[in-house]
Amino acid sequence: xxxxxxxxxxxxxxxxxxxxxxxxxxxxxxxxxxxxxxxxxxxxxxxxxxxxxxxxxxxxxxxxxxxxxxxxxxxxxxxxxxxxxxxxxxxxxxxxxxxxxxxxxxxxxxxxxxxxxxxxxxx
Amino acid sequence: xxxxxxxxxxxxxxxxxxxxxxxxxxxxxxxxxxxxxxxxxxxxxxxxxxxxxxxxxxxxxxxxxxxxxxxxxxxxxxxxxxxxxxxxxxxxxxxxxxxxxxxxxxxxxxxxxxxxxxxxxxxxxxxxxxxxxxxxxxxxxxxxxxxxxxxxxxxxxxxxxxxxxxxxxxxxxxxxxxxxxxxxxxxxxxxxxxxxxxxxxxxxxxxxxxxxxxxxxxxxxxxxxxxxxxxxxxxxxxxxxxxxxxxxxxxxxxxxxxx
Ligand code: SF4
Ligand code: SF4
Numbered sequence: 001x002x003x004x005x006x007x008x009x010x011x012x013x014x015x016x017x018x019x020x021x022x023x024x025x026x027x028x029x030x031x032x033x034x035x036x037x038x039x040x041x042x043x044x045x046x047x048x049x050x051x052x053x054x055x056x057x058x059x060x061x062x063x064x065x066x067x068x069x070x071x072x073x074x075x076x077x078x079x080x081x082x083x084x085x086x087x088x089x090x091x092x093x094x095x096x097x098x099x100x101x102x103x104x105x106x107x108x109x110x111x112x113x114x115x116x117x118x119x120x121x122x123x
Numbered sequence: 124x125x126x127x128x129x130x131x132x133x134x135x136x137x138x139x140x141x142x143x144x145x146x147x148x149x150x151x152x153x154x155x156x157x158x159x160x161x162x163x164x165x166x167x168x169x170x171x172x173x174x175x176x177x178x179x180x181x182x183x184x185x186x187x188x189x190x191x192x193x194x195x196x197x198x199x200x201x202x203x204x205x206x207x208x209x210x211x212x213x214x215x216x217x218x219x220x221x222x223x224x225x226x227x228x229x230x231x232x233x234x235x236x237x238x239x240x241x242x243x244x245x246x247x248x249x250x251x252x253x254x255x256x257x258x259x260x261x262x263x264x265x266x267x268x269x270x271x272x273x274x275x276x277x278x279x280x281x282x283x284x285x286x287x288x289x290x291x292x293x294x295x296x297x298x299x300x301x302x303x304x305x306x307x308x309x310x311x312x313x314x315x316x317x318x319x320x321x322x323x324x325x326x327x328x329x330x331x332x333x334x335x336x337x338x339x340x341x342x343x344x345x346x347x348x349x350x351x352x353x354x355x356x357x358x359x360x361x362x363x364x365x366x367x368x369x370x371x372x373x374x375x376x377x378x379x380x381x382x
Contacts, residue, residue: 010173027315031327058323062168063315064279068289075280081171096322104322108360110352112133112202116167116319119178 001048009082016040016074022066032056036066036076043079057084058095058121088123096121124250126241127189127196128156131203132164138200138352144376145199145243151379152251152259156197159185165206167353168319176223182210183224187234195239197246199372201351205276205284208240212283242277242286244294244350244371253301261380263303269374270307270344270366271295272335274354275315289313295348298371302378311338316357329361336364348374 006012022036023029034042034054042051051057060080067075088094096117134142149156163181170178185207189196198204213220215236225233241249247256273292281289292313296306316335317328336358339347348371349355358368376382 008172008174027331028320028327031324059320059327061275061315061318061320062171063275063318065275065315068279068281078171078173085172085175106360108137108356109321110133110137110356112131112137112167112200112353113319113322113356115132115164116202116353117322119166119168119170120319121323 002043002046004086005043005048005051005079005082008085009078011073011075011078011082013040013043013074013079015072016044017072019071021069021071022074022076025065025069027063027065028056028059028061031059036080039076039079039083040074048083051083052087054083056080057087060084062120084120088121094122124153125155125157125194126246127185127192127194128158129162129165129185129196129198129203129207130158131162131198131200132167133352134200138355138370141199141350141352141370141372144370144372144382147381148372148375148379151381152256154246154251157192157194159188159196162188165203167202167206169206169209176220176227179210179213179220179224180228182207183214183228183234186211186214186236186238186240187228187230189238190234195241197241197243199243199350201242201274201276201349202353204240204242204350209283211236211238211240242350244277244298245286247298247301248294253297256298256301260302260378262378264374264378265303267304268307268343268345269299269304270309270339270342270347271299271312272316272339272347272349272354272358272368273313274349274351275313275318276351278313295371298375299348302374304374307339307342307344309338309342309344311335316354317361318353318357321353321357321361325361328357329363332357332362333364336362336366340364340366
């Protein structure tokens with residue numbers, strides 16, 4: 001399973017030096033149960049089931065702050081993405097259904113938000 | 124000069140201003156923006172997973188179109204720019220993606236990342252020049268204190284986007300000076316607005332939008348400009364800070380007298 005996450009992300013989590021810069025800069029830190037810097041060590045330790053069940057994969061904004069600021073090219077957003085798509089690629093793993101969309105619409109909401117949400121929350 | 128132009132889904136719907144004023148201003152600057160024929164939505168977020176192909180195809184189709192025309196491809200929306208630029212980088216540098224995409228698309232001539240992708244602001248800076256732009260301004264926005272909001276997509280990751288210094292960018296402030304206004308520097312100009320989180324966790328999205336708007340307000344900004352429809356939505360609708368938020372193209376059109 002760790003191998004799958006490493007292959008999908010294209011990242012070597014062993015390079016992490018646990019400096020914590022990624023979590024320090026993450027705007028969704030407080031909403032996350034497992035924090036960006038923990039993804040690296042948990043992938044190394046094979047604790048993938050915990051990651052798959054984590055709330056954090058739905059809270060990451062893909063803002064790339066952790067990608068830009070990681071001094072070791074571990075770029076946790078890519079590990080988070082790999083876990084997230086692993087959930088979505090399982091049959092029935094969708095996080096957002098089209099039926100939920102109408103209730104979320106308001107007159108000003110740009111279609112870009114819906115396109116992005118479907119990319120992030122559905123297969 | 125004629126450039127290929129990728130508007131994207133939102134510039135044809137909620138963000139018509141961003142598109143209209145962008146095209147009118149380009150015309151006033153002697154540039155024709157030719158819309159890519161039958162363009163398809165870029166998907167709004169770059170497919171980060173290293174093994175994804177299908178989600179990159181729409182970008183490659185637009186890129187190959189521009190290549191056929193031998194024109195740079197101009198974008199305006201930050202998200203489109205981010206996605207198309209990074210897919211183009213993949214086509215240049217990732218052999219497996221290049222091969223699989225080309226096998227799938229079966230274009231007359233394989234696409235290998237030849238097209239130059241430039242954001243409208245880069246076009247102003249690098250193709251026209253802010254000094255030249257300044258000369259064409261007929262209605263300088265004197266006395267206006269404007270906060271540039273960069274957000275995430277234009278700047279990060281810098282090794283791929285190559286847009287500006289990712290921690291201390293200047294391109295939008297230079298733009299603001301060129302149209303005769305005063306740029307306001309503030310701490311959160313390159314921090315996230317909340318992005319698509321507005322669909323999933325409104326409270327988190329609001330918290331982030333508030334931080335950006337308040338940070339600009341404290342520094343004395345009277346208005347905010349952005350290149351991204353989702354940033355504009357979040358800063359306007361999800362923040363209680365009530366600063367007006369405009370597309371940069373609207374202010375450009377105003378300064379050029381074509382609004
Ligand atoms: S990309 Fe995700 S994990 Fe990284 S800083 Fe942004 S929200 Fe946090
Ligand atoms: S910033 Fe990079 S090296 Fe530092 S803890 Fe995060 S992943 Fe590890």
